[in-house]
Amino acid sequence: MTLDLNSPTGAARKRRPRSATSLTRSSGLGLGIALTWFSLLVLIPLSLVVIQSIDGGWETFRQTLTNPQTAAALRLTVTQALIVTAINVVMGTLIAWVLVRDDFPGKRLLEVVIDIPFALPTIVAGLVLLSLYGPDSPLGVNVANTERSVFLALLFVTLPFVVRTVQPVLMELDKDVEEAARSLGASRFTTVRRIILPSLAPAITAGAALSFARGISEYGSLVLLSGNLPLKTEVASVRILTYIENGNEAAAASVATILLLVALAAIVLLQVLSKWVARRG
Amino acid sequence: MDDSPTKDTVNLKLSPEPTKRLGKGLRRGPGEGGVRPSRGAGTYFRRLLVITYLFLLIIWPVSLVVQKTFDGGLGNLQTALSDPVVTGALQLTVIVALWAVAINTIFGVGISLLLVRYDFPGRGVLSALIDLPLSVSPVVVGLALLLAYGGTNGTFGPALESAGLQVAFATPGIIMATAFVSLPLVIREIVPVLQEIGTEQEQAARSLGAGPAQTFRRITLPSIKWALIYGVVLSLARALGEFGAVKIVSGNVALQTQTATLVVEQKYQDFEQGSAYATSFLLALIAVAALVVVTFLRPKDDTDGD
Amino acid sequence: MNIFTRNRVATAVALATSAVLLTACGGGASGDPDDQLSLVGFAVPKAGNNAAQAAYAQTDAGKGTTWRESYGASGDQSRAVEGGLKADYVHFSLAPDVTRLVDAGLVSKDWNAGDNKGIVTDSVVVLVVRKGNPKNIQGWDDLAKPGVGVVTPNPGSSGSARWNILAAWQHVIAGGGSDDDAQAFLTQVFANVKALPGSGRDATTAFQGGTGDVLISYENEAILARQSGEEIDYIVPDDTLKIENPAAVTTKASPKAKAFLDFVLTKEGQEVYASKGFRPLESVEGVEVGEIKGANDPADPFPEPGKLFTIDGDFGGWEAANTKFFDENNGIITKIIAESGKS
DSSP states (O other): OOOOOSSOOHHHHHHSOOOOEEOOHHHHHHHHHHHHHHIIIIIHHHHHHHHHHHHTHHHHHHHHHHOHHHHHHHHHHHHHHHHHHHHHHHHHHHHHHHHHHOOOTTHHHHHHHTTHHHHSOHHHHHHHHHHHHSTTOTTSOOOTTSHHHHHHHHHHHHHHHHHHHHHHHHHHSOHHHHHHHHHTTOOHHHIIIIIIHHHHHHHHHHHHHHHHHHHHHOOTTTHHHHTTOTTTTOOHHHHHHHHHHTTOHHHHHHHHHHHHHHHHHHHHHHHHHHHHHHHHO | OTTOSHHHHHHHTOOSSHHHHHHHHHHSOTTOSSSOOOOSHHHHHHHHHHHHHHIIIIIHHHHHHHHHHTTTTTHHHHHHHTOHHHHHHHHHHHHHHHHHHHHHHHHHHHHHHHHHHEEOTTHHHHHHHHTHHHHSOHHHHHHHHHHHHOTTTOSSHHHHHHTTOOOTTSHHHHHHHHHHHHHHHHHHHHHHHHHHHOSHHHHHHHHTTOOHHHHIIIIIHHHHHHHHHHHHHHHHHHHHHOOHHHHHHHOOBTTTTOOHHHHHHHHHHTTOHHHHHHHHHHHHHHHHHHHHHHHHHSOTTOOOOO | OOHHHHHHHHHHHHHHHHHHHHHHHHHHTOOOOTTEEEEEEESTTHHHHHHHHHHHHTSTTTTTOEEEEEEEOHHHHHHHHHTTOOOSEEEOSSHHHHHHHHHTTSBOGGGGOSTTTTEEEEEEEEEEEETTOTTOOOSGGGGGSTTOOEEOOOTTTOGGGHHHHHHHHHHHHHTTOOHHHHHHHHHHHHHTEEEOOSSHHHHHHHHHTTOOSEEEEEHHHHHHHHHTTOOEEEEOOSEEEEEEEEEEEBTTOOHHHHHHHHHHTSHHHHHHHHHTTOBOOTTSTTOOOOOOTTSSSTTSOSOOOSEEEOHHHHHSHHHHHIIIIIOTTTOHHHHHHHHHTTO
């Protein structure tokens, strides 16, 4: 199978004419420019990091990964990012649904606060989360220095992704189709499963991939809450900082490379999943 | 059920004024469509769940920022706004964010079209790589950029500096770091919509004699408009709030390369929490204002969608 | 999209673009006058440095000097200068951060040749407790007691946090204990650790937010926090470690930077730092400390501990200490911290 992640899904391909065409001269030029910029900004700098991890030799790589503290940090980071992504898929889609299809007083307020987690400096996000969900919590919910603090902070900083990717697709989604399906006797559940979900799948996947990627790299917002306890609440980014502080760039680059690979695997997996959902529709 | 009526219906509605058609889903007010949301228990349950969730996760924490900002009246805000370090940093942040968003928007629209509408070798690989920037720990983003563009040891840095362009520890480096961390956002907004709408409209327009530019402007752009808007707002918010990568690449020099989030950290470090909260409040305000402005800029005939 | 809207969008875009271009031009115009000095430092002594800069500006040598300042974590700042961040004067938490620049050829090899051995600010490791000291913490031994929650910045990722842990270690050694005893003691302390925040300031915030009963911190940080109205008390243990922060001028620095360093090492300079909570250097004579707001006893702000350890005298310098205690695989403290996670 060729890695053909972004083409219209298999199901869609049958019901609409094959859309992709080969490159024209102008689109080829555009691709060239885009790839140059992408390489200068992302690929070359990241390759330099990966090279640095290889520089230390396989031994550094192995040693870094078998260090129990680093291994635990990677495990915690990936697990929490996965859980958070799963919740974002459900809650994000639901929020997008309510924002697009429902109407009630105060909806506009909800609409404008969605992006704030991105704009708020992470240190301040950490401060307010600490005062609301820390030892002095007015709700009596204290997650400080536990795994749940990592979870909470990640949930906060990744919230906008799924909401904002699903929203525009939901707006473009033609209600007439749902109407037709309903009038033909399809149940609400069938309509959702057969019509809406397959159309939303690519958007949900895109949001999920973004939120997972951000989740495994996050540091600033959770540092105050998590307490960096080894084997318990220490995340991968803190391990990277530790290696850098000790002048062991190769080990730091190794951890970063592992995170890159995990993210890549997750992205590919999500795309496959999205195709599968779309095909079942 | 591969022959779902979705696209056939769309085809049938191909009207002489395609733009009108594409605005249709948006123009209709909520609940005015054929499928009226049944205002049953489910609707209220969903609504309650979403409101509670957003309240606990965002509204309450953010209202705490607002409350701390206005603790004791306008004092904190006035102190912050009369501090040249804060105003300078806010100015720099806005400049950097606008540049990064502009770059990401142009790059994002272009690459989205290429990914969805064209076939070329390595397309799948490129698509998978697009998300990677987000999975890189900010400190590693900073170090990666320094490895490439650092003035003394970077791969390209010394050559660029002798050509008179300082990237690291200067505004170009900050813009790059910001563009890096917000790179996939516009693309991931647009791609699903492009996939959803298909190409019939564009093909029809082309067959009626419209050039590529006209087709893009009249057909494609209106239908990805909301995706683009959300992509831009999301990128802007992310650009305003970025801290870790920028801290390393900028050198954090007050009044020169210190962005607003770096000032917030500095004020917090110096036990000036009032100013830290006030500056954060202003950043959140810019993000909200951006959303409100783009919502206002939307075409008049769309009454839905916010 | 009707014409009207398109115009509106176009106008907005045009306005935004021109605003960006105009401000970009304005921002890029700042020159680099001779009187401007670049200071790159770690975050803790910012208040002291700013006060010293103000005092320096009052002297003949310092008249007209303006500053370009950058503050952050000590290691980050040192790596930034190594990577090309412009600096005339650097001020770090630990000597190895200056050594890095010596190795890179950015600081002269004889930077620590003077009477002060390159050190410009001193402090001691102290124990910060809640107002009124409800757990009656008096010294290091109390940190190992059951039921006492300890907060200290993460010595792994923050070099400046390493002072704190070494003080606790040397307490046992100075009391006649062996390395094994010290290890056992620190294992107990780390069993009590409730949080290892990223930086000293984060640790203070976590402590203020209700985590733990004792915060291991610097005396100057505790005094500055109290000057800023934070509700805390602090205890100077009877035996503790002297914190010595180095500063240096870079090889390419303008002569003005050296003049500032000289000023910092005068009686007046040290008095300014003392007012922000730093202990005056022993190598500078005749410093009159006077009354220090925020200290436990403002009239006698810097009580002499019974025993004061030093990094060079008791640990053989930072290089040896870093290898022995903080190596990321085999360091004694690294292992104790990793072990503490298993409980």
